[in-house]
Amino acid sequence: MPEEVEVGGESSVVVDVLVPVAVDVAYSYRLPPGLDAAEGDFVHVPLGTRETVGVVWSREVLGPGRGSNLKSVIGTVDLPPLPPRLRRFIDWVARWTLTPRGMVLRMAVRAPSHAGPERVRIGLRRAGPPPARLTPARIRVLDTLATLPDASKAELARAAGCSTGVIDGLIDEGTITPVVLSAEPLGGTLDPDFAAVRLEPSQKMAAGELVAAVTRRRFGTILLEGVTGAGKTEVYFEAVAAALRASRQVLITMPEIALTAQALDRFAARFGARPAEWHSAVPSRRRARVWLGVASGDVQIVIGARSSLFLPFANLGLIVVDEEHDPAYKQEDGVVYHARDMAVVRGRLEDVPVVLASATPALETRVNAEEGRYGHLVLAARVGGRSLPALAAINLRKTPPPRGSWISPPLAEAIGETIGRGEQVLLFLNRRGYAPLTLCRTCGHRFQCPNCSTWLVEHRFRNALMCHHCGHVERRPTQCPACGNADTLVPCGPGVERLTEEVEQRFPAARTLLLSSDAPGGAEHIREQLAAIARHEVDLVIGTQLVAKGHNFPSLTLVGVVDADVGLANGDPRAAERTFQMLQQVTGRAGRGDKPGRGLIQTWEPDHPVMRALVSGDGERFYRTETEMRRSAGLPPFGRLAAVIVSGGDRHAAEAHARALARAAVATIGAWRPAEQRLDVLGPAEAPLALLRGRHRFRLLVTASRAIDLQGFLRAALAAGPKARGDIRVDIDVEPQSFL
Numbered sequence: 001m002p003e004e005v006e007v008g009g010e011s012s013v014v015v016d017v018l019v020p021v022a023v024d025v026a027y028s029y030r031l032p033p034g035l036d037a038a039e040g041d042f043v044h045v046p047l048g049t050r051e052t053v054g055v056v057w058s059r060e061v062l063g064p065g066r067g068s069n070l071k072s073v074i075g076t077v078d079l080p081p082l083p084p085r086l087r088r089f090i091d092w093v094a095r096w097t098l099t100p101r102g103m104v105l106r107m108a109v110r111a112p113s114h115a116g117p118e119r120v121r122i123g124l125r126r127a128g129p130p131p132a133r134l135t136p137a138r139i140r141v142l143d144t145l146a147t148l149p150d151a152s153k154a155e156l157a158r159a160a161g162c163s164t165g166v167i168d169g170l171i172d173e174g175t176i177t178p179v180v181l182s183a184e185p186l187g188g189t190l191d192p193d194f195a196a197v198r199l200e201p202s203q204k205m206a207a208g209e210l211v212a213a214v215t216r217r218r219f220g221t222i223l224l225e226g227v228t229g230a231g232k233t234e235v236y237f238e239a240v241a242a243a244l245r246a247s248r249q250v251l252i253t254m255p256e257i258a259l260t261a262q263a264l265d266r267f268a269a270r271f272g273a274r275p276a277e278w279h280s281a282v283p284s285r286r287r288a289r290v291w292l293g294v295a296s297g298d299v300q301i302v303i304g305a306r307s308s309l310f311l312p313f314a315n316l317g318l319i320v321v322d323e324e325h326d327p328a329y330k331q332e333d334g335v336v337y338h339a340r341d342m343a344v345v346r347g348r349l350e351d352v353p354v355v356l357a358s359a360t361p362a363l364e365t366r367v368n369a370e371e372g373r374y375g376h377l378v379l380a381a382r383v384g385g386r387s388l389p390a391l392a393a394i395n396l397r398k399t400p401p402p403r404g405s406w407i408s409p410p411l412a413e414a415i416g417e418t419i420g421r422g423e424q425v426l427l428f429l430n431r432r433g434y435a436p437l438t439l440c441r442t443c444g445h446r447f448q449c450p451n452c453s454t455w456l457v458e459h460r461f462r463n464a465l466m467c468h469h470c471g472h473v474e475r476r477p478t479q480c481p482a483c484g485n486a487d488t489l490v491p492c493g494p495g496v497e498r499l500t501e502e503v504e505q506r507f508p509a510a511r512t513l514l515l516s517s518d519a520p521g522g523a524e525h526i527r528e529q530l531a532a533i534a535r536h537e538v539d540l541v542i543g544t545q546l547v548a549k550g551h552n553f554p555s556l557t558l559v560g561v562v563d564a565d566v567g568l569a570n571g572d573p574r575a576a577e578r579t580f581q582m583l584q585q586v587t588g589r590a591g592r593g594d595k596p597g598r599g600l601i602q603t604w605e606p607d608h609p610v611m612r613a614l615v616s617g618d619g620e621r622f623y624r625t626e627t628e629m630r631r632s633a634g635l636p637p638f639g640r641l642a643a644v645i646v647s648g649g650d651r652h653a654a655e656a657h658a659r660a661l662a663r664a665a666v667a668t669i670g671a672w673r674p675a676e677q678r679l680d681v682l683g684p685a686e687a688p689l690a691l692l693r694g695r696h697r698f699r700l701l702v703t704a705s706r707a708i709d710l711q712g713f714l715r716a717a718l719a720a721g722p723k724a725r726g727d728i729r730v731d732i733d734v735e736p737q738s739f740l
């Protein structure tokens with residue numbers, strides 16, 4: 001019984017409990033006699049007519065007679081308390097993003113509610129002699145099983161390229177048998193000295209700085225910038241080793257799930273065991289175990305996607321944000337936050353160093369380093385004396401591809417040469433599917449998404465037209481729905497599927513592989529494919545941005561960028577920076593092994609500053625001009641930006657609300673803008689994606705000097721505006737990365 005509660009029940013303990021729903025306040029509850037809960041504890045509380053689990057955010061003793069009108073806490077929950085630093089982080093993120101605190105809490109506590117035994121896995125093993133009748137499919141299954149022991153039925157069928165029926169037949173004959181496998185361990189003991197690499201002098205210097213930062217145990221952000229293939233990973237692994245030696249936990253974030261998978265293997269090679277993995281594709285029971293292990297300190301290292309920032313580390317010692325420039329670090333739905341920026345905040349609250357690693361840092365990060373807010377370590381050359389790939393532009397105006405194809409003669413020639421030498425080629429096109437647009441040759445009808453203002457993308461393998469924004473799918477008809485003519489529908493423009501078709505026609509002898517995030521089989525399948533590329537079981541890889549970053553394919557010597565202009569056309573202020581980073585990354589996959597590499601960039605605009613910077617290798621100049629442009633326009637990081645997106649099912653209602661909000665915001669400016677400072681409200685304007693998932697969208701943009709309290713202003717402006725009624729929704733995006 002808590003000591004503050006007198007037996008007579010005169011004074012009482014009141015706790016403020018934050019619940020994981022869309023509210024900002026923590027509700028007050030009375031602790032009934034006999035029950036105690038401290039700050040951070042999980043408790044059952046009544047909420048309206050139901051019961052929910054929340055977290056005690058604060059606790060106080062009230063004088064006699066007070067608090068008696070409050071509802072009581074129902075009971076405590078057997079989970080480790082949420083550490084105070086994580087609670088402060090949740091408060092911070094909520095304030096920064098203008099999200100109700102309960103929503104941020106929800107990201108942090110969703111996992112442990114799924115605790116329980118992990119589902120047993122059933123794997124297959126060879127059990128008896130081959131069957132009397134051996135078909136080609138059966139032989140494939142048995143061969144595949146020899147290399148994939150304990151595979152599940154679905155995995156084996158996919159890897160062997162047959163139906164599960166073939167496997168069932170082999171089970172019936174007793175050749176294969178299913179076995180129950182125990183849950184995978186969370187990760188073995190990591191050994192900081194398991195397989196240390198001999199670092200080169202420049203790596204050694206950088207690693208020394210990082211190790212010193214880990215040993216100091218103080219917050220500080222360090223940009224680790226090194227050209228592609230400079231060996232940055234090995235460098236930050238030294239910092240990880242230092243944290244392990246000091247018995248402190250490490251968080252390494254990756255922008256994409258496919259990258260975490262590859263990182264796990266590399267990690268195991270260096271530290272003797274795999275760290276824990278954390279992202280949406282990890283089964284929920286397993287995620288619950290990781291969450292609990294992180295809270296108890298048993299899990300030493302987590303490699304995860306952005307949501308891993310909200311894990312309850314008991315004893316964090318280091319955060320590494322790999323590929324820190326990657327736009328995928330921005331979460332665009334639910335709580336809208338930038339994981340790289342929030343990693344720096346978490347590091348500050350935990351008082352631990354944060355390492356941002358990239359070959360092409362975000363302009364913001366560069367400026368932070370130049371202005372001394374971040375430390376800056378540079379690896380100027382590739383390891384092992386390897387040279388960076390030689391880059392050249394292919395002017396599509398001068399040497400266009402033949403009609404109906406996408407590979408220009410110079411690129412085709414280079415591909416032929418490279419494969420002829422027994423080396424690998426990567427063709428990069430950042431467009432999923434077969435064709436980005438389908439139209440009727442007779443009447444000009446274009447297939448549009450019924451819910452979004454976008455064209456439907458043809459996916460030929462699935463025989464479907466799909467919307468990449470809302471997931472709408474329809475069958476590709478044989479007749480035009482507008483004019484009724486048969487066989488008049490034509491695909492326009494290339495996607496990776498169409499490019500693959502061309503490649504297979506033009507290089508029939510090459511072993512070709514299409515790597516796309518929407519292929520069936522998910523992360524595990526992609527991991528197998530990446531490994532097959534690294535083992536040189538493939539000559540020609542066609543891929544979207546999935547292959548652009550982080551990977552190390554030793555035999556790859558030619559990267560062809562099929563359409564370098566794709567990302568430049570939209571009105572995004574970061575379009576040039578993004579394109580530069582993406583092309584630098586993808587061409588940086590070439591020449592990482594023993595043979596030198598090259599990159600050929602197909603473009604209609606060879607004189608564009610981005611292409612010039614790439615080809616001349618003068619990234620510095622590009623960054624300088626971009627930085628000056630941002631500075632003179634007052635754009636981030638030299639000014640602040642927030643987008644307010646008003647949406648609703650009814651176009652007029654959404655527009656009217658956006659206008660009223662804009663008026664209220666403009667009327668609020670005066671009170672928030674000190675003399676000499678800039679604070680402006682622009683719009684509303686119809687969003688470029690005017691219709692998304694059936695909702696009409698209008699955007700306001702708020703721009704301000706750095707010194708302005710942008711969040712304070714937004715809060716005041718929203719409070720002064722009309723209440724959102726009906727299905728009208730107002731979403732705030734602080735420091736937007738997307739302007740759609």
Ligand SMILES: Nc1ncnc2c1ncn2[C@@H]1O[C@H](COP(=O)(O)OP(=O)(O)OP(=O)(O)O)[C@@H](O)[C@H]1O
Nearest residue numbers: 198199200228229230231232233234359383550552
């Ligand atoms: N000191 C070293 N000695 C030998 N090999 C090394 C050394 N450092 C790194 N390597 C190897 O060089 C390759 C490239 O290193 P790494 O992947 O760390 O580069 P990176 O800078 O992270 O590249 P990117 O930014 O392009 O992903 C890897 O195969 C790595 O194992």
Ligand SMILES: [Zn+2]
Nearest residue numbers: 449452467470
């Ligand atoms: Zn859609």
